[in-house]
Amino acid sequence: MENELITPYLSQLKKYPLLSADEEKKLADSIENGDMRARNLLVQSNLRLVISIAKKYLHYKVSLSDLLQEGNIGLLIAATKFRSSFNTRFSTYAYLWIQQYMLRFIRNKNPAIQIPHRKEAEIRRIRASQDHLHQHLGRKPNVGELSLYLDLSEKEIKNILDHEFSLKSLDSIVDITSETTFGQFLTADTPSPEEDFLVTEKREIVLNIIQELPKKERDVIASRYNLTHVESKNTLRFVGSKLGLSTETVRQIEKRALKKIRSKALERGFALS
Template identity: 35%
Template sequence: MTKNFSKKYATSSALLSPKATSATGTKDRENTNDIPEVTVLTSKPTETDDIFQMFLKDIAKNNLLTHAEEMELGKAIREGGKNAKLAKEKLVASNLRLVISIAKKYTGQGVLFMDLIQEGCLGLIRAAEKYDYRRGFKFSTYATWWIRQAMIRSIANTAKTIRIPVHMQDRIRQMKDIRETLAVKLGREASYEELGQEMKLSTSKIKEIIGAMNKESMSLDIAVGEDISLSDYIADEETITPEHITDRHMLRNDLMRFLNLLSKKERHVLLKRYGISNNGYRQTLGEVGKTLGYSKERVRQIENEALQKLRTHQQMNHLKEYLN
């Protein structure tokens, strides 16, 4: 939003600058020095109809950006300097329509529409700060993840639908890891007894933990949009950010491109062994061997040869940026 608009409505209590702290407070609000002059409505729409209409009209004054313009602004922001602040302000202001569009999808979830817009604007600002123009993707696509995350976290903090004790959350995390490990080792889902033996717990305790897992799943599956649930954004310290999702998508595309350097047989082994083409499930040497008619040792040899070929290929240096 422009500075003129901020000054125009500075006397109204219905407006709040992103520099202020909102009720829900998330980690993504750190490091927002020199944020653009974006003014966000926080009162009920019924009480601020005129102001809201002027807010929309002011947004309409900012033209949509072309992809080339987004790249240019993203470059200016990343390089810093005297133009960085203005570039970020323009990038944010030109995408405020996106915030309103997304906020409409999350109404009726216990958070006021104006509060959703406030959260979304903070997510948009964060997206502008994190945007890497060198990756080539559109800013609006990238920003959508940050905006949604901010809104859905606000909804989750308000609704408080997940009430599982901390000690049980630890057990659930342990259970998930062990179930996955045993499934790969056994080639099937582990029984209650096998889980109990691995975790050194009674069968009744295992059933209790699984019951809590189901309760957690039901809470997390509460819809907060047409195709979004809380589980898409609410997690513990391993929360996947929009930036990570974007990186993972691009990494997958790059990996598939590099796998084409291998023979059909080598590619098949790596895809199955690392779960790239099987919904994340990693097949054992024996399982891969059955599909190819090879022994476990032969599959291991093919896997090692394929990995060595990829490691020594010059183009594989391109993947190092994902490790930084």
């Protein structure tokens, strides 16, 4: 029944336009002045991002529709709080809000699963924001800048950072003999129709992004990951030999290209791991 409801919803998302950075800033200014139509447009244009993030948590065996509902709440809050002065793409800012609401739902739905409690989630959110602002500012952000970006008081941020919490990773091995991880115990055996839909659409987006890369980066990615074949990816040495480049040069080009691909995918509403 859920598949019958979700699949048409996924297809309908294609009608919502992707926004440019300038369009997002204009909408943010309108939202700050109380324009609800602008807020709704910003939300609708980023619903793909909610689905992309939700896909990462399907192995918890929670309903996709429930994850989407919680993620959409986070997206709505992000749209309300987003400001053009943040000097970042909305998808980057919204990611943390969407993720926070999904994780809280999963924790409440499955008490036995150890994932971040509120304080731990807040620490992660602050750390992620610090990393993001550091990249844009070229230096470590101060508490005042974090306060503006996260819409928290400086006192709240200082109090949160005073605490340290340990997290149980889903990658931790729970069966030593088979080296099975906790996450693998929870993974569904076969992909659902909605997962197949997401994989197909994400692949199309990635391939389009690769075509936008400079020729040298495009050649390295195509050779490294066998985009037209089914084999496993080639070694750096093999790609370097094929393209007449050193192994280190190939590694640097690949790193630069993958960073661009992830960034452009996020702008288009898909989070790549």
